[in-house]
Amino acid sequence: MNLKLILLCLFATVFSIQAQNSVKPTLLENSGSISGKIVDKKSNEPLPYVNVIVKEENKVITGGITSDKGTFLIKNLALKNYTVEIQFIGYKTVTKAISLTTGDKNVNMNTIPLEEDAIQLKGVDVVSERSTIEQKIDRKVINVGKDLISAGATAAEIMNNIPSVSVDPQTNAISLRGNSNVRILIDGKPTTIEASQLLQQIPSTSIKQIELITNPSAKYNPEGMSGIINIVLNKNSKIGFNGSVNNGVTFGKTPKLNSSLDMNYRTGKFNIYGNYGLNTGKQSNHGFIKTTEPGQEDFQKFTFLNTNTSHLAKVGFDFYLNEKNTISFYTTQNIYRGKGDSKTTVDFLDPSKTDITQLFNNKNKNYSQAYNFDYKKDFKKEGHNIELEVNYTNNDDKENAIFSTPATNYITNKGNNTLINLDYTNPLNKTTKLELGLESRIENTKNNFIKNDSYNSDFSYNRNIYSAYANISKQIGKWSGQVGTRFEKYNAKALFKKVNENNETFEDDLFTLYPSGYINYTPSEKNSFNLSFSRRVDRPSIDQVNPIREWSTPQIDSEGNPELFPQFTNSYELNYTRKTKIGSITTGVFYRRINDEITRTLYENPNDPSKLILSYTNLNDNNAYGFEISGNLQFTKWFSSNVSFDAYSKKTRGIVADEFVEVNVTSVNARISNTFKASKNLRFQLSSMYRGRDLGIQMLRQPMWKMDLGTSYTVLKGSGTITARFSDVFNTMHFAFEGTKPKKLEGQFNWESQSAYIGFNYRFGAGKNKAIQRKQRDKNETQGGGGLL
Template identity: 35%
Template sequence: QNFEGDISGKVLDEQSKKPMPYANISVFRMKDSTLAGGGITDEKGFFKIDKLKPGFYKIKIDFIGYDRYITTAKVNPQTPSVNIGAILLKPAVTQLGEVEVKSDKPMVEFKLDKKVINVDKNIVTSGGNATDILRNTPSVQVDMDGNVSLRGSTNVNILVDGKPSTLSAGDKAAILEQIPASTIERIEIITNPSAKYDPEGMAGILNIVTKQEKRQGINGLVTLNYGTMKKFGGTLSINRRVNKTNLFFSYDYRNDDRNGYRNHDRYFYFNDTLLSHTIITSTRTNQNYSHNIKGGFDYNFNPLNSLNFTATYRIGERNGNDYSINKVLSSANTTAQYYERDEKSTNPSNNIDLSLGYKKKFEEPMREFTSDLYFSRGIFNNNENYSQYNFIPIYTSPAQKSTSDNTFTNLTFQSDYVHPISEKTRLDAGIKAMMRTSDENYFFYKFDTLATDFKKDTNLSNHFIYSDYVYAAYTTLSQEWKKFSIQIGLRAEETVQDGNQKTTGYTFKRDYFSLFPSTHISYSLPHDNKLQISYSRRINRPDPHSINPFIDKSDPLTWHMGNPDLKPEYINSYEFGHIKDWKKLSLTSQIFYKTTDNVVSRFRKTDTTGIVTVYPINM
């Protein structure tokens, strides 16, 4: 009953016959496919898997860039030590004379819980930015201001390399324009994320995965590009990988000018009676530039333990001019008001992202532990000057200007563990703590003709500080069969929110606990057809602007304010999809359905003078 045997062997390259160190060895029981043991080869290519009970075993040998090798062995008291001899691994490359044929990644890959768009060979990557890549990504839309939406909803969570950054709170459009397209390897579209991911974002998650240089030695790349509308830039990247250490550095510059226009009609009704009709026509010019610097290192202590550090610094500016013609018609369709408004803006920004990660692999294949610490800080300033020229009726509007000093910080700790129960069964678990702070200080000035200088308008200026702390734990269980696979998960989160409207002295605090289950099911049909069904529960927490109780009266016709009593929205998301693959073509179709609790809606209240006050409420 205490018998223990072992299986040993040696792994060699089929062509050079040289030993292959660090190849992965997996040993599975034949009767139930459970993982019995595993390990890696030593410097001379030898391996030995011990503490095996009597029985039949399947041995899998894997190495990156080589075809998998599978064999079987029997361990019993008569042959307790089984040597399967020299194993020759074949490179995953076929050579025909002088031609080397490799399998390229497909443009689109379908996983159980996400869709992967490989953009490495997209022509846009030669000179664009992340916004340009997203414009060419299926299911993703980007408007003229750079606002990103997924399936028609702007409530999407954007990650970089699976990590939070200033994209989670700052000016997303400005930051995306500062990420060079040439550094992006793929876009992961996760419309119904599992419990492993943060549940924020009603529409789902867009994960921007950047490239990692894996070649040995020193590698570099220099690119220059020029396009229409004064769109130009350049990239310099250097990578040095020697033995256990990899050092990398990159610099990117972008300049992009954009022009546009918009037309807007607004009707005011009171008790179903039309009071006025406002017609707004505007033209806009924008000049954007950015510098992007990234550096860091990867260090492998040994084949099972590694450390990585990355620092990214971005600085940029968006300058714009918006000229609008405003015409207000009365209920009798006569011109009651006519004025032109000129708005000039300067929006400098700088942000930094720091990431420190540790990865621990085990001798058992697919088993690993990771621990990561992220810090991001973004400073976004907005300086605007307003001039209004009134023609009907004729009067003088004082010149106006505003300044916004906004700082966002995010500190996140995350730890994840993956445990393969068997060849087809896997357990994931993890914890996460995220601390975010938003400090928004807004100043509004009006020109005083008597003092011949701008004076601060205390009725419009305000300072709001908001923090939220999210503590989470999750677990998922995945099981695969021949044609059927399933993943179930559960995530628990405790959220604490603090708000301080320093101008008015109003403070509030709120905390709540939430559960987020998820289920993903996939079934393979004949003739390369596949069905997918999924469910997840998500949350849409109010942003700082939505809960700031201060009334913004900068627009004379429309006032805006937040609602500190606003509750988060909870979304139940259901999806059903079909995938049909051909040799060079794939067709996907999806039906999705969402139900939302505590729906947030913009409530508009009009007074007798026609001024509209807009604020959010839960329906």
Template identity: 30%
Template sequence: MKNIKLIVATALFFLSFLSYAQPNAGQSKLKVTGKVIEKSTNLPLEYSTITLKNVNNPNQVFGGITDAKGEFSVDVASGNYNIIIEFISFQPNEINNKSITQNTNLGTILLEDGAKQLNEVVVRAEKTTVEIRLDKKVYNVGNDLMVKGGTVSDILDNIPSVSVDVEGNVSLRGNENVKILIDGRPSNAISVTDALRLIPADAIDKVEVITNPSARYDAEGGGGILNIILKKGKNNGLNGTLIANTGYPENHGISGTLNFKAKEFNLFTTQGYSYRKSPGNSFTNSRYLNDDNSTRDYMYENRENERLNKSYNGSFGFDWFLNETLTWTNIVNYRKSSGNNVDDVFQDYYDGNFVYDYTRNRVNEEDGNSQNIEFSTNFTKKFKKEGHKLTIDASVSSNSDKNIALITDSTNNSANVFTDNTFNDQKQNRNLFQLDYVLPIAKNSQFEAGYRGDFLTNTTDYSVITNGIPLPQFTNILEYKEKVNAFYTQFGTKFNKLSMLYGLRWEDSNIDVNQLVTNDFNNKKYNNFFPSAFFTYELNETSDISLSYSRRIQRPRGRQLNPFNNLSSNVNIFIGNPDLDPAFTNAFDLGFIKKWNKLTFNTSMYFNATSDAFQFVRRPNGDFQDGVPVIISTPINLAKEYRSGFEFTLNYSPYKWWKLNSNFNFFYNETDGDFSYTDIDNNVIFQNFDNKATSWFARITSKVTLPYKVDWQTNMSYNGAQKTAQGKNLGVFAMNLAFSKDVFKEKATVSLNVSDVFNSRKRISETYLPGNVDSYGEFQWRERQITLSFTYRFNVKKNEREKPRNGNGQDDGGDFPG
């Protein structure tokens, strides 16, 4: 095996040299040498590229890269050359018509950071690089200690404006109606929440936060879009990274990236395996009420979860540079996971005077496995004019999830033991095609147009068998088919300091929700226009103000639609609603950014108005388990939801050894709507869901460089309390710690992080249903985690600056012209 690796590495090494032009036979070799340094720091810039193009023979091109000292040496033939010295994200330095007739030393060449563009303000920090653009913010995941050995969920929970609750649900500025994209495409996983927990953090390059998407983007996601960009190789030659981690509770993993880039192609792969246990717990203390709200009896429910997951995540791809203007990219992604979840539920029953009666024990042992495979291809054609390009993307994917659970139910006052077997088999296929065209017009204008076809089929086969007898009320096959065709166009222009971007998107939706066992077929067809508009005014060189508007849609999916998919508790049951309609949102955003020498301040005010918003309601279904009413939770469409608020982000570096990042979000949420249902006595019960609530969220991250170059990072967050239509969610504080030290001459890094130091990251809620139940509950998905990781890099600098890639899908799209 070692010999094979050596042969492959050697072959790749020689291929990299063959890819560069060399002087023709018979020509004398001349050496062009020099040194490249960063102007502001005088530090050498390793991996800078030097290109020499013969003025009289453009096909004769020579090149090289700088070493760790910033020095270079290139062999060329005698002649006149245009020379360009480049380092990614820096302004290039050009030397035109240079005569090379003998060995030539170009001396020390200074490069400085790229100038500010119209659509982009770049805030550089060691932790991340933040690119604030006209219609999105891009967070390049850098040396963030908090996510070492973690997953994508951990990354998202460290991004400003984004939070991830204890169940893995992602929200953007407090709004959970977020569209998650991976490399510009919808995740092909059946459960996006589960997928985010499976992909290792080390596979992520950057995250795009799009709070108010333009017409270029998919209209879905009332709260905005999060686009997760996976790592792909960029550097010349052979390079890569290897990461290993271990932790408690058990959290072991190994992953690596490998890249080889030559003149005509680029090969890259990411491979990773993880083994992790995630113990969790919860309890719900319920007081059941008589019609006059007096106490009838009590039930206290306690749960212990022990989740084990073994997962593999791998991808392989290549860029083929067909010529200087045409690139063809192909990527295959494959993920596989298996695991089990033991959910041990104890229900203690008391009478109205809180005198103990008996205990029921329900043990849910669930085994599951899933696999996901996706192939994507991309053609990018660049034309002669800068920014003029055509991209074509296509992808096909297949995903399957299988879960089998055995539920045993017993009480300490009876010898009877009941068993439930549940079977949940889900299959999903998605085909996607997209075309985007960008045409610069004159100097300061740009036209864009495109098409997107997204075709999805999801089949869920769910059944329950109790003591060997099938339960028809919990057995069904749900078939969900979604066909969405979309066309968009947008136009951007600039007048002096004012930039404008207008867009219009049209989407035609054809949705089938079929319950095959009950022969209940539902088809929903609708088409809608989604306009957008963005205005940015440059107040001066360090500050901008912006105003934007867009219309969005949120389509119900998966668990929200399926009425048969959960039986872990016999008295608290979730049931989906197959008749849910989509929700539509009008979103407005007013933003301001100001930069000082050591401080960057970015703030925005926003307002969202949503019609037919989803709301989860709880109600008794008329059944009883040992005298306890069964409570059903189900989503419904309410009339209106209004959400407004403001947020700000501060990036402050008071000293070279201390960096502070903070994010604060305050929002107001108002719901207007009524709900009615018929109870067991055939009485119509009306519930008013009018609710006004405020909440806030704050996060601060401090990074300090201690003596001996030990980095210490602290992350603290607080989710404020929020009133709901049927109760209240209480405030929660959480803190993470991390330490790291570079070793082996900065080729490797050792990191230690502690997630949820005080074991306080929980969902704490109070629910009150007059005449039914008064309850208090706490839920903790994952207990405190300690992780030790080791990262080794070869031919990759620790804080390497990388140019944003013209990747697949929508990750860089047609950015507004500067």
């Protein structure tokens, strides 16, 4: 009811503003006017929203834009000589001299045809040959080119070719600079869909940019120790009907289909778009864990076969009330169905123990949806605006699992989130900008566990977050800076009920400040230095605190820890970007001070010491620091390369099995992606990656590496692209580990890393590009889009 009241008041405000802005100016007696109509030279179609600028002696006096019918009328002009400039993206600028006199006060320029500018059109809505990397004041921006698109069919696959980013090949969990505490945004907005699932659903052809925000400003929510990864999707802004269709098949041990359809219709004051993505197929995995602890030796063998199908759709519109007011709405609907069959065998060395064979099959159903309303008001001064966003999401997840014991587990997870966000930006002058904002987030989750058709337990988790932020930025010559603080009130409550046990409750109530600061120095066009600081927080997710079983094998149970509390991180970073004749090179160093770090832990089951429980815990305070370098290099017209290298060290301390443990580790990661252009339409890619070993207080992960080959061929006069790829050429990619506490063990898991992919992307439609951009909420320099979410 409260949400409906807010929306009702908002609509009343919008139409009140529209009414105020619709008052027509009067024509003064001793003044004149200029009018005309703008059309496309080839089609003779009218062009709306064209910029018409009136100048006097090269000084801008006034201006306007054309209507939906391509007409314009500029009134209240003094009777003088003027220069009229007509500017529009994708067209050549037209300049005409006009003279207003007492005898000719009202000049009609009649129909003015605009001619396409081939130079401008070359860079409009065309995917570049190769990816480029830009270092902004608060983020690193990777503009996705054909080389990265050829590196994978989905977002999860091309992420492994992005500097500082890693995707776990088994779980699809994403990490930044070796840390999985990272926040994922799509077009600057959060999503309730798990990142591991979402990355599999977004086609690589739908991605325009990937932004790595390792030290976000106070404008952003402070979640994510290692920062934010913002995936910016393509959005077609042409007049008329446009779109693209993408189909691809991956062949491993089993085939997998990845398809998507993007459509956009732009006319007059409306922009309507719709997207649909389908992922379906089987995944085969296998592995083993060998326990070598004296007296507890065993060999566990695992085989998994999962069949998953997901449908992800988005429908939305933008309504331009006028050049200063925009209303936007979209909804996303996600349907996921999965079923899995697995077999686990446990072979005990001790002959007195009976070997175990466990068969397991499960079915998952998930339905999630989101509804987003946005209103943006631009004031007269450029860059001066206010924006209100209301976002509501809910999800319903069900799992039915059957073990061969036999035993059945039925788990339901339901949740809903409401976000209301207000942003205000005011350029106080040419060198100073003020940003203010308010946000309210209300999140509710409830889980229920039924075992063998009888109630076992349920868990509810609710949290409310109210925040405000202020940022101010200033530029002085070659120096620029920004400081800000986010003020946040956080409250969380949890209740766990289980049969034959007392209820467990948890409550957390915090008021916290999250400061941030940036200093940027640009001594020349080729050199740039950036120093930044931010304070971040990682609050336990519902999966980390939920004590209800996540999954189970005969020897290991996975469950959350409701007693987890947040971890805080103070992050410092220094970057240097150098532009050379062959490209740009960025180097950086960073340091993190981590308080109460959240990590995975493995401990003995108190009810059966021969078994283990995989959960989460808070460690002591830890330090991490590192170095990274990345380059986007064009050696020749036919050979270019993206190279990245990073190394980070960390000291981790904590208590495992009642013993204090401290480890120091240095991990090294490297990537190189080479593109060879054989002709205008044909190119080849050769890429490889190396992920060094990683040591935790309980486990050592062995190094991983692979090499991929790819090619793409442009057909149908540039409208179509055929892509092929052979991944993990030498079949070297696998996850191997060794553990020491609480038991000595070793293991390895393999998946369908070696695979072949063939895909086809076709872009259709025609029309002229619009000069109006869609809303840019919560992403500073990011251009939003109507992509898949």
